[in-house]
Amino acid sequence: MKILFVEDEAHLQEILARVLVEGGFEVIQAYDGERGLQLARDSKPDMVLLDLILPKKDGFTVLQELKADPVTKHIPVIVLTNLEQEADVERTLAMGALSFLVKTNYEPRDILERVKKALKVE
């Protein structure tokens, strides 16, 4: 199964990608919002892990466009971020994100578990 990870911080990309690969997934990496959108459309991943603060196009816009495009709108999205305002959480969930995880509160292995759980259910 393919997972698209959209995150601008290279260190975090490296580590989570490694954990996901070890967990048996194929990982596609995007370092900005525009690239993330493009890769989502082209490679049609089974899930998108999306940061909110991104260069070129922010996570909210990416989420909106993913859900508006018939090609990508059924792909489950988990938001991974350090923002935490209620407004942000509600906004992303209202826009169709599956869940909202704060990076400092989860270890990469926890995120792997969440991804596994979400994909089995889907």
Added chain:
Amino acid sequence: MNRYFQQLNIVQQCKNGDLTLWQCPPFLFVIMGIVNIISIFLTYQVATRASEEPQLAAIAALAVAAIVFVIGSAVVFGFNKVVEANLMKSEFIGIISHQLRSPLAVFKWTLDALNEDLQKEALKMDARTPIQTLNETNQRMIRLVNMLLEVNRIESGRFVFKRMPMSLQEVTKKQIAAEENYAKEYKVTIAFQDAAAGARVDADEDKLQMVLQNLLDNAIRYSIPNSTVAVSLEFKNSHSVLWKITDTGVGIPIGEQKFIFTKFYRARNARVYQAEGNGIGLYLSKKIIEEHGGTIGFSSKENSGTTFWFTLPIALYETHAREFNFEMHA
């Protein structure tokens, strides 16, 4: 149009800023206006009775109106400055805290990866202890940032609780286990006595965990080495439970006791003995417990020890079940 009406709804505006009505500039402005109208009216009444010349009455009324207006405006202006400063502070704290989380996340994930690698290499324990230290230290920073954000949220009236029936015993046991290493550092043992027969409370587990962590940390930190911290849970009455933690440590001097739950305050002797700790833990704990419908307090004697306690209402269905049981047995 709607936005204009929103601005006119003063009560709502004040609630948004987490201010009491009497601290809120728009409301004070309206009050000032009313006071002014009344004083103009009264002055006019007094002046017309005191003198035959209508001009005198009018001038007197105008003078009073001007004075009230100037004083009132100065007061409102002053309050407005405070509110603005408060908002800026909130924004500032919010921005910095979120910025801090990025490097903290990198630390957390990198340390986790490092730990995994070392585990795979089956290295001796000594090699892994520095990693553990870094991890715990990083966790402390993360918790501090989380607390800062929480306090900020409370101050801006924006906190949200996700309440669910949960076991206070389980959360307590979990937290005590998590603090084992910390307690060892301070040579303190923690004992837990549970006398609340499985009663559950309606609470937000994350927030409650913050409270327990704060109270446990304090008890451990301010204890004398080789002592025991006693945690207990019991029924206060048929609809609430009482959670207590007692340490035999430095205690809190009487003069400082009334400041304990205020923000950024730490007792003078605490500062002398320990370099850690911050002033928002207890403030936050009090807010959280009170939002859950409970009460919190403490008793302390300098150089003898301290007991912190809080009560929480038992989850509703639980109360009914117990009442039902009583009936059955009667």
